[in-house]
Structures are given as C-alpha cells and as structure tokens.
Amino acid sequence: MEEGGEKDDWVDDDSQEELVRELLDEESPFFVLSQGTIQHKAITSEEEVSKQRVSNVYSGPRIEDIENALSSVSNWKDQPQQTTRINSMLERNLSKIESKYTLKVRSCGNGMAADGYKWRKYGQKSIKNSPNPRSYYKCTNPRCNAKKQVEKSRDEADTLIITYEGLHLHFVDPYFPPLNDQPFQHDNNAPTKKPKKAISESDESRAFGLPQTTQIQEATTNNINPAVSLEGCPCPQEIASEGLLEDVVPWIIRNPFHNNIISSNSTSCSSSQTRSPPVSPSSLSWSPNYNPWPVFI
DNA sequence: CGTCTTTGACCTGCGC
DNA sequence: GCGCAGGTCAAAGACG
Numbered sequence: 001m002e003e004g005g006e007k008d009d010w011v012d013d014d015s016q017e018e019l020v021r022e023l024l025d026e027e028s029p030f031f032v033l034s035q036g037t038i039q040h041k042a043i044t045s046e047e048e049v050s051k052q053r054v055s056n057v058y059s060g061p062r063i064e065d066i067e068n069a070l071s072s073v074s075n076w077k078d079q080p081q082q083t084t085r086i087n088s089m090l091e092r093n094l095s096k097i098e099s100k101y102t103l104k105v106r107s108c109g110n111g112m113a114a115d116g117y118k119w120r121k122y123g124q125k126s127i128k129n130s131p132n133p134r135s136y137y138k139c140t141n142p143r144c145n146a147k148k149q150v151e152k153s154r155d156e157a158d159t160l161i162i163t164y165e166g167l168h169l170h171f172v173d174p175y176f177p178p179l180n181d182q183p184f185q186h187d188n189n190a191p192t193k194k195p196k197k198a199i200s201e202s203d204e205s206r207a208f209g210l211p212q213t214t215q216i217q218e219a220t221t222n223n224i225n226p227a228v229s230l231e232g233c234p235c236p237q238e239i240a241s242e243g244l245l246e247d248v249v250p251w252i253i254r255n256p257f258h259n260n261i262i263s264s265n266s267t268s269c270s271s272s273q274t275r276s277p278p279v280s281p282s283s284l285s286w287s288p289n290y291n292p293w294p295v296f297i
Numbered sequence: 298c299g300t301c302t303t304t305g306a307c308c309t310g311c312g313c
Numbered sequence: 314g315c316g317c318a319g320g321t322c323a324a325a326g327a328c329g
Binding site: 120121122123124 | 300301302303304
C-alpha cells in the first residue's frame with residue numbers, strides 16, 4: 001500500500017484521544033461485551049512467570065499504554081522518540097503478552113460478522129455439549145498471525161461468539177523501526193495469500209510482538225467494521241482490498257458519515273434500529289461468508 | 298486454473 | 314499412560 005506521507009496526518013490528537021476514550025469506555029458501542037466487560041486473558045506459556053509483571057502492566061488497559069500504541073502507530077516515522085517508546089514497551093515484556101477477546105455479536109443475517117479483515121477458514125470442529133460447530137479463521141495476510149474463532153451462541157441462536165486471538169501484524173509492522181540499522185522498507189508487494197509461507201513469516205514477526213494495548217485497539221477496531229467502505233464509497237482502494245486497520249481507522253475517523261454507519265452498526269439491527277439503515281449486505285460482500293452488519297451486544 | 302472451503306485425520310495439552 | 318477435547322493440517326472438492 002502506498003499512502004505517501006499523508007497517512008501520518010490522518011489521525012489528529014483529538015481523534016486519537018477520542019478513540020482512546022472509546023477503548024476505555026465500557027459503554028462504548030464499539031466494544032462487545034461479554035456480560036458487560038471485555039474478556040481479557042493473558043495466555044502465554046510464561047503466564048505464571050509474567051503474572052506479576054502483568055499485574056502491574058495489565059491490571060487493565062492503561063490510557064498511557066493505549067496512547068503509546070496509538071501514537072507509536074501513527075507518528076513514529078516523524079518522531080524518532082516514538083522508537084524509544086516502542087522499545088520501552090518491548091523492554092517491559094509487553095511483546096510477550098497475547099490476549100484473547102471474546103465478543104458476542106448479534107448476527108443480522110446468515111452468520112459471519114465482518115470486521116474489516118480478510119480471514120481464511122482453516123478448520124471447523126464440533127464442540128462437546130454444543131449443537132453448533134466452531135469455525136477457525138486466520139488472517140489472510142501472510143505477515144499476520146491473527147486468528148479468530150466463531151461459533152453460535154447456545155443460548156441465543158442469532159448471536160455469534162467470536163474470539164479474537166493474536167495480532168494483526170501487518171497493521172503494525174510498517175511502523176516499527178528498522179532493525180540492525182537496515183533501511184526500513186515496507187513491503188508493498190507482500191503477497192496476501194500463501195498460508196504456508198505465512199506461518200514462517202508470522203513466526204519471524206512474533207519477535208516484534210505488540211503491546212497488549214494495541215491488541216485492545218485491534219479488538220476494538222475490528223468491530224468498527226471498516227467493510228462499510230467497500231463498495232460505493234469513496235474510500236481508498238487499499239481499504240477495500242485489504243481492510244487494513246492502519247488504513248481503516250484513520251479513514252473512518254475522518255469520515256463522519258461512516259462513523260454514523262458504525263454507530264448504527266453497534267446497535268441492534270432489529271426493530272429497535274432507529275438510525276440510518278445499513279447498506280445492503282450484498283453490496284458489501286467482499287468476502288462471501290461475512291454478514292457485514294453484526295450487532296455487538 | 299487459481300483460490301477458497303470443507304472435513305477427516307492428526308497433534309497437543311490436560312485431567313484422571 | 315490413557316482418553317478426551319480442542320486446535321491445526323492438508324487433501325479433495327467446489328467455485329468463480
């Protein structure tokens with residue numbers, strides 16, 4: 001993707017702060033809450049070892065960490081000190097933390113909730129004591145190890161339970177500073193499909209890691225449903241084709257019209273829908289499995 | 298023909 | 314060690 005130098009200006013401070021507040025707001029419609037709170041779980045093999053550290057750092061998302069993540073993503077190219085901030089976070093072992101975010105999504109249609117990323121289904125399993133199978137998806141981006149699991153709720157037939165896991169590394173890696181003083185270059189021609197290669201590359205990418213708060217941002221903005229920009233909308237082509245968070249978030253922030261759509265998307269699409277009606281799902285079907293209008297409950 | 302989905306087999310972790 | 318359940322792999326088929 002090629003945004004030139006413009007992208008760094010896409011998110012102004014106010015927008016960032018607003019997004020941060022949204023991230024921390026339990027009432028935010030952007031968050032799917034399982035019984036009112038984001039389910040956050042540290043799942044690394046070093047979980048016990050790092051618990052004490054985590055308890056300091058991850059007793060909850062701290063606003064400065066989220067700000068770190070946001071500012072690191074948006075500004076480091078222009079502000080060398082961002083490199084220091086990233087390194088500081090990495091030194092705090094933030095990169096070793098992975099998180100799962102379980103979302104309950106009320107489906108308005110036939111199933112999958114679009115979240116702005118392309119996913120490749122790699123498995124499906126029947127779950128014991130559950131009538132509904134669970135589907136496993138990986139991000140199609142070869143530099144990304146993000147995964148999600150989707151299953152229907154046992155209690156509510158029209159509710160999907162989506163568990164996000166891992167990182168959308170293709171979202172952050174263009175913003176990480178070059179290693180070993182090598183010239184940093186974003187691979188604009190990175191292939192988007194070749195799962196086998198993706199495994200090794202994502203393994204390499206894990207060395208970068210990501211602060212947990214960035215994952216929270218990811219989990220949140222996944223729900224923002226950038227797919228709204230796909231067809232019939234004057235959004236950058238890169239968004240439509242890749243749905244990358246780095247493109248989508250600033251773009252959405254800058255496009256109030258789509259913010260309205262997103263907001264309406266965060267409420268029930270049933271009879272309680274009082275805002276502008278959603279675009280026809282068929283017009284958004286850049287991935288055939290997705291119902292682009294999930295409702296977060 | 299390339300890509301994606303399906304689905305059975307295999308792997309792994311965990312509890313007993 | 315064994316069995317179970319969840320997670321992943323990969324061959325085969327479907328689809329555009």
